[in-house]
Amino acid sequence: MSDRILRLQHVEIRVPDLELCTAYYTEVLGLIETDRDTRDGVERVFLKCWDEREHHSLILREAPTHGLDHMSFKLTDASDVNYFQQKLEAAGVAVKRYAARELGPGWGEAIRFDSPSGHLVELTHGTERVGNMLPMTNPPPRPQDLVGIAPPRLDHVFVMAEDVEAFTRFFTEMLEFRLTEQILANDGHQLATFLEHSHTPHDIAVITGPNGALHHFAFWMDDWNGIRDAADTLAYHGVTIDVAPTRHGVTRGYTTYFFDPVGNRNELFTGGYWVDPDFEPITWTEEEMGRAIFYYHRQVNERFFTVHS
Amino acid sequence: MSTTERPDARRIDRYEAPNYLATYRDRKNREDAGAPPAGRFAADVDAGALETADVPPAGAPPVDDASTPLYLRRFRQRGAAVPAQPRVEFDGAEFTPALAEASRGKEVAAPTSRKASEKIVCEISILRHGITQGYSTDAGLTPMGGWQAHRRGHELARRWNPGDRVRLVCADTNRARQTAHQVYRGATDGMALWGVDAHITDPEPIPELRNFGVWTPDGLRDVTSAFRQYQSTMEKLERMAVGDRPRWLVEIDRFYRTQLGGSDPIQEWLTIPMMYFEPPALCVRRFWRGFHRLVSEIGDDELATGRHRIVAATHSGPMRAFATWAHGYDPGEPLNTEEIRVKLREDRRTAFVSYRNRVTEVLVPPPDEFPQWES
Numbered sequence: 001m002s003d004r005i006l007r008l009q010h011v012e013i014r015v016p017d018l019e020l021c022t023a024y025y026t027e028v029l030g031l032i033e034t035d036r037d038t039r040d041g042v043e044r045v046f047l048k049c050w051d052e053r054e055h056h057s058l059i060l061r062e063a064p065t066h067g068l069d070h071m072s073f074k075l076t077d078a079s080d081v082n083y084f085q086q087k088l089e090a091a092g093v094a095v096k097r098y099a100a101r102e103l104g105p106g107w108g109e110a111i112r113f114d115s116p117s118g119h120l121v122e123l124t125h126g127t128e129r130v131g132n133m134l135p136m137t138n139p140p141p142r143p144q145d146l147v148g149i150a151p152p153r154l155d156h157v158f159v160m161a162e163d164v165e166a167f168t169r170f171f172t173e174m175l176e177f178r179l180t181e182q183i184l185a186n187d188g189h190q191l192a193t194f195l196e197h198s199h200t201p202h203d204i205a206v207i208t209g210p211n212g213a214l215h216h217f218a219f220w221m222d223d224w225n226g227i228r229d230a231a232d233t234l235a236y237h238g239v240t241i242d243v244a245p246t247r248h249g250v251t252r253g254y255t256t257y258f259f260d261p262v263g264n265r266n267e268l269f270t271g272g273y274w275v276d277p278d279f280e281p282i283t284w285t286e287e288e289m290g291r292a293i294f295y296y297h298r299q300v301n302e303r304f305f306t307v308h309s
Numbered sequence: 310m311s312t313t314e315r316p317d318a319r320r321i322d323r324y325e326a327p328n329y330l331a332t333y334r335d336r337k338n339r340e341d342a343g344a345p346p347a348g349r350f351a352a353d354v355d356a357g358a359l360e361t362a363d364v365p366p367a368g369a370p371p372v373d374d375a376s377t378p379l380y381l382r383r384f385r386q387r388g389a390a391v392p393a394q395p396r397v398e399f400d401g402a403e404f405t406p407a408l409a410e411a412s413r414g415k416e417v418a419a420p421t422s423r424k425a426s427e428k429i430v431c432e433i434s435i436l437r438h439g440i441t442q443g444y445s446t447d448a449g450l451t452p453m454g455g456w457q458a459h460r461r462g463h464e465l466a467r468r469w470n471p472g473d474r475v476r477l478v479c480a481d482t483n484r485a486r487q488t489a490h491q492v493y494r495g496a497t498d499g500m501a502l503w504g505v506d507a508h509i510t511d512p513e514p515i516p517e518l519r520n521f522g523v524w525t526p527d528g529l530r531d532v533t534s535a536f537r538q539y540q541s542t543m544e545k546l547e548r549m550a551v552g553d554r555p556r557w558l559v560e561i562d563r564f565y566r567t568q569l570g571g572s573d574p575i576q577e578w579l580t581i582p583m584m585y586f587e588p589p590a591l592c593v594r595r596f597w598r599g600f601h602r603l604v605s606e607i608g609d610d611e612l613a614t615g616r617h618r619i620v621a622a623t624h625s626g627p628m629r630a631f632a633t634w635a636h637g638y639d640p641g642e643p644l645n646t647e648e649i650r651v652k653l654r655e656d657r658r659t660a661f662v663s664y665r666n667r668v669t670e671v672l673v674p675p676p677d678e679f680p681q682w683e684s
Contacts, residue, residue, distance in 0.1 A: 020327075022333065023334070237327060237329050
């Protein structure tokens with residue numbers, strides 16, 4: 001498997017209240033607003049985490065509903081755009097191609113297509129770089145004027161699909177993701193899978209649920225203390241916390257889940273293991289699904305499965 | 310697209326707007342006003358350069374050299390950015406959002422119709438000083454007292470209209486002077502916050518606002534300084550164990566023993582005739598003489614504009630006498646920084662005195678008709 005895809009580049013989400021969500025993502029989560037634009041008469045706000053060098057990693061688009069608009073993965077090389085376009089078109093997937101900046105400010109060259117689950121997926125190369133607020137020579141470890149939680153980067157996205165197997169096949173065969181973990185039902189079907197390209201446990205994960213739904217997208221924290229402190233910040237700002245800081249069985253990561261003010265679920269994630277290209281997927285059984293997801297509680301709260309956007 | 314244009318189904322009910330929204334708006338207002346923009350990234354800066362954000366916005370004072378620490382440059386940049394005050398317009402009048410918020414649901418001024426029929430040419434606010442360090446010396450305000458006065462100035466500024474001219478005067482004691490000084494600072498802050506462009510003079514002590522006096526062998530003295538003389542004299546007399554104490558000493562002793570006993574010496578001063586204390590009526594007349602003087606300094610044409618106000622920081626005793634004179638009963642001791650409001654009407658013969666939820670129309674004693682009682 002190649003490493004033509006580097007990692008999750010950005011997610012664009014729909015929000016019914018752009019100002020409130022911008023306030024939340026900048027003041028509570030501490031992302032940095034880099035740009036705004038109006039596309040098709042709808043306003044969008046571009047945000048990035050402080051340690052990301054690219055122009056944006058989260059885009060808020062004003063819309064009547066909440067949920068995922070699309071997810072975008074970063075390609076290593078400009079030629080990879082052609083590579084995936086040819087590969088997908090050869091397999092009969094309709095691909096739309098966009099020139100750099102055609103989709104918005106700072107945007108690289110991109111192709112877009114639908115996954116079998118109906119999620120709009122984008123592969124992009126050449127997102128404009130704006131730097132990570134630190135000098136390139138003798139930098140301090142962290143900028144001094146961060147506000148809120150200020151996670152250093154976007155980590156992964158977790159979506160729902162009716163046919164997890166088809167989704168997984170599409171991502172592993174077409175987009176060359178590696179399967180790191182799976183939760184298998186007793187009848188042998190995949191209930192959930194975890195796929196990666198960046199040598200971390202997951203860049204995208206999928207669980208059984210309605211097509212096109214977003215379960216959450218996650219920001220990386222550097223350590224467990226960051227997650228714990230973040231929970232303080234969330235509680236201080238009255239943010240609805242879905243799952244208090246705890247640990248996953250799958251990915252072994254530390255986590256906390258919460259909702260943005262319009263109902264999109266966010267996660268803060270840290271820990272987990274490193275994945276080599278020859279990593280053999282880990283399998284969880286249906287009986288142990290509770291432990292797989294919340295290792296300490298050993299059961300999943302109902303909201304976790306039923307609430308999505 | 311603004312939030313107000315959306316159909317109902319898309320509305321988010323912000324019945325409890327989170328605090329981070331306010332912080333965000335505040336930050337955004339600052340940035341719109343020309344503070345360093347959000348683009349503060351330095352992907353390819355040269356070695357040694359710190360951040361592109363160190364380049365000040367156009368019109369800002371020149372940036373300091375690299376020897377200035379980063380935090381100091383940041384601090385100066387923040388200070389350089391003057392936040393733009395968004396304005397709220399209603400019925401032809403403009404307010405800052407802070408003023409609109411603070412006055413929402415409150416009547417801050419009489420309705421225009423009533424105001425028109427009762428043309429007020431000068432509004433006088435008589436304030437008591439803030440919490441003081443004590444009444445036995447002229448020690449001045451406690452930090453809390455300073456804060457109270459600051460808050461009061463802040464509140465006063467809210468009532469002022471753009472273009473008002475405020476004369477700030479006080480009694481010549483430390484506590485009144487410091488109160489006036491803090492009122493000045495609070496009012497200046499308040500005017501910036503409420504967006505009121507009024508003019509306020511520096512605080513100025515005037516003799517007419519002094520506390521009530523006591524006749525001592527050295528002449529009429531302010532009650533606080535008379536107390537110091539009383540104490541030293543008492544001490545001396547007790548040491549000498551001589552017979553009768555002088556009468557002024559007897560009275561002042563009775564006055565302070567009332568206070569020590571937890572009772573109300575000002576009430577005693579108001580109700581019991583005293584030989585050596587300045588009578589309450591004289592305090593009222595002294596106040597009026599002062600106000601007449603201040604008003605006459607304004608000039609008739611200026612006064613007719615109705616834009617003049619006087620803020621007077623003074624002491625509780627004469628204030629209470631003034632309120633008692635106006636209302637016809639004793640409404641009680643003013644609290645720290647509590648206010649008696651006098652609205653002088655156009656003819657300058659009548660005024661409204663409001664204190665403690667009671668408004669009384671009074672005949673203004675004309676300055677030339679005062680009987681010559683004062684010694």
